[in-house]
Amino acid sequence: MKAVILAAGRGENLLPYTEKEQKEAIQVSGKAVVRYVVEGLWKAGIREFVVVVNDKGKQIEDALDGIDASMEFIRQVTPGISGAIRDGMERVDDYFVLAFGDIIAPDNFYSELIGRYNESGRPVLSTVPVYEGLDTYGLVKLNERLHIVKEGSTLALAGAYVLPKGEFSEFLDYLESIADRAAYFIWSGPWVDVGFPEDLLSAIENLLNRKDSFISNRATISSTAIIGKNVVIEEGAIVEDYAILKGPAYIGKNAYVGSFSLIRDYSSIEEGAVIGAYCEVAHSLIGRRAVIGSKSYITHSVIGTEARIGASAVTISYPAALKRKGERKFGALISPGGELSHGSLVGPAFRK
Amino acid sequence: MCGIIGIASEKLSDRKLAELTVEILRRLEYRGYDSVGMASMSEDRIEVRKAKGSVEEFVKKRSPSTMKGKVFLGHTRWATHGEPSDINAHPHTDCSGEIAVVHNGTILNFAELKNDLIQKGHEFKSETDTEVVAHLIEHYRKLGMDNFTAFKRAILSIEGDHAILVVIKGDPRIFFSKRNNPLKIGVADGMTLISSDSWSMFMVTNKIIPINDEEFGYISARERYIEKFSGERVDTNSRLYTEDTESLASSHEGYESFMHKEILESHLAVRETLRSMMRETEIVSKAIKSLSEARRIFVVGAGTSYHAGLMFALRLQKAGLTSIPVIASEHHYFRATEDDAVLVISQSGETMDSLIASKHYRANGARILSLTNTLGNSISHESDIALHTRAGPEVGVAATKTFTSQVAALLFLSSNLLGEDVEYLKEAEQTVTNSLQAMGYALEIGTQLCKKSNAYYLGRGLGVPMALEGALKIKEIAYIHAEAYPAGESKHGPIALVEKGFPVVFINLGEFVGELSNNIKEMSARGAETIVLSINNRLSDNKELKVWREVSVSVSDTRLAPLAMAPLIQAIAYYAAKCKGVNPDRPRNLAKTVTVQ
Numbered sequence: 001m002k003a004v005i006l007a008a009g010r011g012e013n014l015l016p017y018t019e020k021e022q023k024e025a026i027q028v029s030g031k032a033v034v035r036y037v038v039e040g041l042w043k044a045g046i047r048e049f050v051v052v053v054n055d056k057g058k059q060i061e062d063a064l065d066g067i068d069a070s071m072e073f074i075r076q077v078t079p080g081i082s083g084a085i086r087d088g089m090e091r092v093d094d095y096f097v098l099a100f101g102d103i104i105a106p107d108n109f110y111s112e113l114i115g116r117y118n119e120s121g122r123p124v125l126s127t128v129p130v131y132e133g134l135d136t137y138g139l140v141k142l143n144e145r146l147h148i149v150k151e152g153s154t155l156a157l158a159g160a161y162v163l164p165k166g167e168f169s170e171f172l173d174y175l176e177s178i179a180d181r182a183a184y185f186i187w188s189g190p191w192v193d194v195g196f197p198e199d200l201l202s203a204i205e206n207l208l209n210r211k212d213s214f215i216s217n218r219a220t221i222s223s224t225a226i227i228g229k230n231v232v233i234e235e236g237a238i239v240e241d242y243a244i245l246k247g248p249a250y251i252g253k254n255a256y257v258g259s260f261s262l263i264r265d266y267s268s269i270e271e272g273a274v275i276g277a278y279c280e281v282a283h284s285l286i287g288r289r290a291v292i293g294s295k296s297y298i299t300h301s302v303i304g305t306e307a308r309i310g311a312s313a314v315t316i317s318y319p320a321a322l323k324r325k326g327e328r329k330f331g332a333l334i335s336p337g338g339e340l341s342h343g344s345l346v347g348p349a350f351r352k
Numbered sequence: 353m354c355g356i357i358g359i360a361s362e363k364l365s366d367r368k369l370a371e372l373t374v375e376i377l378r379r380l381e382y383r384g385y386d387s388v389g390m391a392s393m394s395e396d397r398i399e400v401r402k403a404k405g406s407v408e409e410f411v412k413k414r415s416p417s418t419m420k421g422k423v424f425l426g427h428t429r430w431a432t433h434g435e436p437s438d439i440n441a442h443p444h445t446d447c448s449g450e451i452a453v454v455h456n457g458t459i460l461n462f463a464e465l466k467n468d469l470i471q472k473g474h475e476f477k478s479e480t481d482t483e484v485v486a487h488l489i490e491h492y493r494k495l496g497m498d499n500f501t502a503f504k505r506a507i508l509s510i511e512g513d514h515a516i517l518v519v520i521k522g523d524p525r526i527f528f529s530k531r532n533n534p535l536k537i538g539v540a541d542g543m544t545l546i547s548s549d550s551w552s553m554f555m556v557t558n559k560i561i562p563i564n565d566e567e568f569g570y571i572s573a574r575e576r577y578i579e580k581f582s583g584e585r586v587d588t589n590s591r592l593y594t595e596d597t598e599s600l601a602s603s604h605e606g607y608e609s610f611m612h613k614e615i616l617e618s619h620l621a622v623r624e625t626l627r628s629m630m631r632e633t634e635i636v637s638k639a640i641k642s643l644s645e646a647r648r649i650f651v652v653g654a655g656t657s658y659h660a661g662l663m664f665a666l667r668l669q670k671a672g673l674t675s676i677p678v679i680a681s682e683h684h685y686f687r688a689t690e691d692d693a694v695l696v697i698s699q700s701g702e703t704m705d706s707l708i709a710s711k712h713y714r715a716n717g718a719r720i721l722s723l724t725n726t727l728g729n730s731i732s733h734e735s736d737i738a739l740h741t742r743a744g745p746e747v748g749v750a751a752t753k754t755f756t757s758q759v760a761a762l763l764f765l766s767s768n769l770l771g772e773d774v775e776y777l778k779e780a781e782q783t784v785t786n787s788l789q790a791m792g793y794a795l796e797i798g799t800q801l802c803k804k805s806n807a808y809y810l811g812r813g814l815g816v817p818m819a820l821e822g823a824l825k826i827k828e829i830a831y832i833h834a835e836a837y838p839a840g841e842s843k844h845g846p847i848a849l850v851e852k853g854f855p856v857v858f859i860n861l862g863e864f865v866g867e868l869s870n871n872i873k874e875m876s877a878r879g880a881e882t883i884v885l886s887i888n889n890r891l892s893d894n895k896e897l898k899v900w901r902e903v904s905v906s907v908s909d910t911r912l913a914p915l916a917m918a919p920l921i922q923a924i925a926y927y928a929a930k931c932k933g934v935n936p937d938r939p940r941n942l943a944k945t946v947t948v949q
Contacts, residue, residue: 001593045560045593108608111595118591119534121564131796142785154792186791188612188930 001162003046004088007034007101008054008076013196016351017304020336023194024101025059027288027305029207029250029268030234032063033194034101037160040110041099042069050091051101052076052084060101082171089165095123100159102194104203106210109187110160116185117162123182125175126158128191138172146179148172158187197302197333197351200285204268208232208248219251240277258294276311283317283329287336301331301347309334310342317348353744354442354456355380355548356535357426358517358526362573363542366392370417372556373424376545377407379552382610382747383456384430386726387441391452392421393519398452402427402441422573423526425517427454430745433462434479435728444483446490447475450521453489455482456548457514457533465509485516493520500570503527507568508581517546525575529568537561537576539592544571550595558595561588611748611829611936615922619784621743621753622760622915626777628742629764639737640768642719646693649673650718652709653697654680654946656751656824660758661697662817663914667766683709690717697762698722699746699754701729703946710734723761725754739765748937750829750925755821756784756918763911776909783907787916791923793903797857797883798830798927800901804855807832808846808875810839811859812868818859818914822921829936830928839871852879859921860886861913872897885920887913 007025011018024034031039038049048070053060057073064071072091076084085098097113109126116124127140131154138157141147148157157175168174175182190206192199211232215221218235225239230247236254239245243257246264251257255269258277265282269275273286276294284301292298293311300317303309315331332350334340340352357376361369373390388410389402399421401414407428410416427442434440443452459465462481465488470476474487485506492502499520507516513532520527528535528546538545538553538560545553550560561576563569567586569578578586629636643649649668651661658679668675678686680696680703688694694713698706701724710731714720722735725743732738741757760780767774801807807826811819816838823834837846839858850856856875860868869891876882876898884891884902888910892899905916929936 045595114593118536118560118562118564118593121562121567129791129793129795131792142789144782153789154795155789156792186616186788188791188795188927189608 001046001095001097002048002050002092003038003041003097003099004085004092005034005037005049005051005099005101006081006084006088007060008052008057008084009081009102014333017197017302017333017335021305022054022056022059025056025063026194026200027063027270028104028200028203028285029211029232030252030270032060033104033203034060035063035067036104037099037101037110038064038067038069040105040107041097041114042067043107044111044114046097046110046114048072050074050088052088082169082174085171086168092165095162095164098161098163100193103159104190104192104194104206105158105187106189108189109158109191112185112187113160113162116183120183123164123178124162125179125182125184126160126187127155127184128158128187129154130156138175140179140184142184146182146184148176148179155186158191159193198300198328198330200302201266201283201300201330204250204283204285205248205266208250208266208268211248211250213247225257234271252288270305284331293342299331300329301333303332303334304336304338306336307334307338307340309340310344312342313340313344313346315347315350316345319348353383353430354454355383355428355552356442356454356456356515356517357548357552358424358454358519358528358546358571359543360423360524360526360571360573361543362422366394366420366422367417369422369424370419373426374407374411374416375555376547376552377426377428380426380428380548381407382745383548384428384745386431386436386728387429387438389427389429389441389443389454390416390419391425391443391454391519392419393423393452393521393524394421395522398445398450398519398521400443400445400449400452402438402443404436404438404441423519423524425452425454425519425526431727432458432742433481436726437728440478440480442480442482444478444480444486446486448490451486451489451518453482453486453516453518455485455514455516457516457531458512459484459510459514460512461510485510485518489518489520499523499525500527503529504568515548525570525572527568527570528563530563531565535563537563537571537588539576543573544576546571560593560595561591562593608930609748609935609937610746611750611752611922611926614746614748614752615919615926616788617744618753618756618919619781619788621741621757622784623781624742624744625757625760626764626780628740629761635737635739636765636768639721639739640765642721642737643693643695643765643769646719647674647689647691648693649675650678650686650688650692650694650713651675651697652678652680652683652694652706652713654703654705656755656821657697657699657703657706657758659817659821659824660755660762661695662820663759663814664695664762664766666814666817668769671770673769678709680705680709683712688713688716688718692716692718694718694720696720696722696731696735697724697758698729698731699725699741699751699758701726701731703731705946707731707734723758725757749939749942750825750922750936752919752922755922756915759914759918763915767911776911779908779912780915783912783915784919786907787905787919790903790905790920793901794920794923795927797901797903798924798929799931800881800883801826801832801855801857801924802830802928802931804853805833806849807834807855807857808842808850809834809836809857809859810842810871811836811861812839813861813863814914815839815859815861815863815868818861818917818921819857821918822857822859822924825922825925826928828939828942829925829934830932831934831939832928839868842871843874847874847878850875850878850880854878854880856880856882857924858882858884859917860884860889860891861917862886862888862910865889865891869894869897872899885917887916
């Protein structure tokens, strides 16, 4: 069975970040978002992938590099989500897996999907219980037959399906048309749909909660650094004197944490990023090769690939904004290659 | 539910193959554990060994490793027709002993088929529905059909869900069929396996060919053939896939935990329970007669079963019958007489407290009825009339689908007893399913309660037993101290503990809504975080009540309200446990079956 992976969205809720970097290519705790999807399906036995991309397709190709499977990248021509699905579907024969490339869930999510299909031989819809953002996406109602509805259920479509090839103009209408013969499952494990910047922070929590502590033999860690529970340090990383890594935290390959810096509570420092001395980083994603100047305070923020934050920059995450019915703190979203000058004071909910 | 396994090998020695079958049976034991059996086929005969009890007991009693052959079948049973015994254990054979069958499922039309076959001269050895399959195949073979055709004809004449494996003497193939019960083929070097789940075959292979519903076929050591019931051939090679070893090792048929799986199966458990209640008219009418003739009805149970019983007793009390709920271990202070009836409720049928209570009342001369979820248990043996829920085996220690099934069975009984039309129970399965739709709210509430160390569960009327059960669930699974009270009682003491942020869960089954609203107001006024679980109404619209969160589920008949509530309170406890990071399947200090006093 082939899988169609969608990685061509505009990422509107992450603008302006997504003008430069495709949402599905954003790296979280060592892997691009889309890679979690493809690897999950790979472990569930899928070996052929059709990935629908847009003009930033190269980023997705790089993100999926080295996976031992047939990968076909096709450029989306028909507009909209439904269009992307239709474009992808042209490359499959009969039953296929459809997966949204912006979901972060454990591998079991995908094995359950495939397992349910194998068991029933019918189309399968994944659902997750939700209580926030009930009105944002299709919901599944379990009457005598399944229905796709806008309200009246707390089971949301979870972004991975096994579907027969078919004709449609609107995807949700298509799901509704096959729902009467579809099987479903309710996923109760961790699951994040990456749409807003805050979702990237939830994704880090989600991933780090599942990771055991790991420190590579090839990392250089000063004897005076303090490393707490649930910390992952990849090879080539350098942790300087008196740095404190208070988990859960992720320090990527060749990343650098300067002296006296504190990295804490679900922070993810991606490959090659540099944290200067005397910084504090909490609940934040520091993108690949980004640089944080000394004495900065970065909280509830997403710092893009190769962004440069000057010395003594401070992000403010409070008061929290109301997002999708829940209160969620957010500091700053800095686009790839973006800059914050020395001594900046930004936030809450700052975007650049 | 039962576990089945078939293996055809050309490489392994007989002994190795027998040992492998036993090992796989151990892994299938979660699907049923009341009796075990194996069949082996060598060139000249089919040998069957089977015994009541666990795989370990079977191995001790029957030494299966000395069985000879290159084709093996195995079965671990959860009894649904005929109590657990050596005779009723699978595999079952035909009159000639040349056909052996293992089966997971129920054959709905087995009584007719059996009568038919008896008329044709077949002799049945067991009380099971499965045995008819062996005789049916025998019958069709006698008509001149080849083995596979005879097998297919037999399958097409049985009704109901199944996964079936069959071996026929002199034929190296294992025939199989599947409709709605799990069955997968495992492919290894010089060997083919077929089992209820892929996890059980994991130590041999992770190369799997799934079988879809309404498909049958056969396997041998090197061959795998599948066709649809409609006759269309399936390309087996295109289905072959490799299952990930990591996710296999950690999964429970794909579910995160057994408790999650079992909550989500509740609607099926309720359906099966009510189906069997409606089918077994003879014993059920005997039970109803006995209860209706009784002067008083004692309802005995422990833990969750007590709560189901309490609800039953309250319903009868309200209608003017004298019904006395008894906590099993406290039976001493409730004395019965000869004109009383006692209904003992226990999931396992082995609960020591309930068994002792039952003996006590038998000594009083009362008539004993039982409601259990297993066949042939001690409590049903001790009772005059044994009724059963059909929830299937429950692995999670905390009762979930079995509780909901008890509630359904007791609704059926009480309605019959009170002369009500039971038509409304046709909606029971859908009611439970509707409630599963509210899982998102259960997730939110569970996640909120997870941050607390105490909670109250309050209700009125039938909401009281539900509140008790809700509090018990969250205590045992999520280790959150929770107390349940009749809501009216809460102001006579318990309210003293309430301060800002103290969570109070109200069970609102639609009864005494005005009074319940007052209780909510009292709690909110003291800063409590009030959570309302409502059936068929919505209280949070009244802003004065300051409800923190309300879940409202609708039912077609108010009597069905407990069936909608049960999965909700269970899921809240489940999500609270998940949020705390504790394993909901194995709560500390608890055992599934409490066989001590």
